[in-house]
Amino acid sequence: ELKVEQNPLFLSMQEGKNYTIYCNYSTTSDRLYWYRQDPGKSLESLFVLLSNGAVKQEGRLMASLDTKARLSTLHITAAVHDLSATYFCAVNAGGGADGLTFGKGTHLIIQP
Amino acid sequence: NAGVTQTPKFQVLKTGQSMTLQCAQDMNHNSMYWYRQDPGMGLRLIYYSASEGTTDKGEVPNGYNVSRLNKREFSLRLESAAPSQTSVYFCASRQGAGYTFGSGTRLTVV
Numbered sequence: 391e392l393k394v395e396q397n398p399l400f401l402s403m404q405e406g407k408n409y410t411i412y413c414n415y416s417t418t419s420d421r422l423y424w425y426r427q428d429p430g431k432s433l434e435s436l437f438v439l440l441s442n443g444a445v446k447q448e449g450r451l452m453a454s455l456d457t458k459a460r461l462s463t464l465h466i467t468a469a470v471h472d473l474s475a476t477y478f479c480a481v482n483a484g485g486g487a488d489g490l491t492f493g494k495g496t497h498l499i500i501q502p
Numbered sequence: 503n504a505g506v507t508q509t510p511k512f513q514v515l516k517t518g519q520s521m522t523l524q525c526a527q528d529m530n531h532n533s534m535y536w537y538r539q540d541p542g543m544g545l546r547l548i549y550y551s552a553s554e555g556t557t558d559k560g561e562v563p564n565g566y567n568v569s570r571l572n573k574r575e576f577s578l579r580l581e582s583a584a585p586s587q588t589s590v591y592f593c594a595s596r597q598g599a600g601y602t603f604g605s606g607t608r609l610t611v612v
Binding site (some may be wrong): 399421423431432435438440478480484487489490492493494 | 517533542543544545546547551552558560561592599600601603604605606
């Protein structure tokens with residue numbers, strides 16, 4: 391059974407600081423996703439990582455994937471208040487099954 | 503281009519009532535999914551459909567049924583709603599590696 395663990399689950403940080411969210415998964419997978427969710431809203435796709443060593447950046451967010459370690463990171467650089475949200479990583483089920491298995495999410499609050 | 507459309511957006515049911523959540527996509531995607539989201543639990547897969555005419559169980563299928571009516575539409579039915587089914591339900595579709603999520607249905611069962 392595929393398990394996806396994120397940490398931390400809650401993070402309060404100050405504007406201008408850097409921080410990293412970690413996503414570990416338990417079985418081999420070839421796709422890892424990062425999503426953002428604002429309160430009461432749907433999921434917004436941030437990154438899709440398809441191969442070992444993949445690194446993608448968009449603004450102050452950078453995601454990377456290490457398939458050998460079964461680890462992805464979402465790094466926030468010089469955080470700003472607008473990045474406050476809940477961030478989810480998700481992994482495709484694989485093994486003949488379809489759909490994504492999600493982590494529990496990281497609730498990020500960025501304070502001025 | 504509407505993407506994935508879910509109806510209704512909000513619903514309150516009494517225990518034992520039935521209802522169908524509707525989902526339609528206009529992107530010609532083959533695969534469609536139903537997830538539920540509970541506080542602190544992330545999203546969990548209920549059912550999915552890899553193509554028209556096929557459906558498969560996900561992680562939490564008990565208490566639900568689905569119908570892939572055609573390529574565009576994938577509905578989720580609660581035959582006898584229970585308070586444990588209070589949740590936010592998201593429909594999604596996929597083509598290739600990209601998923602598109604609907605805006606969600608917030609369901610409360612009292």
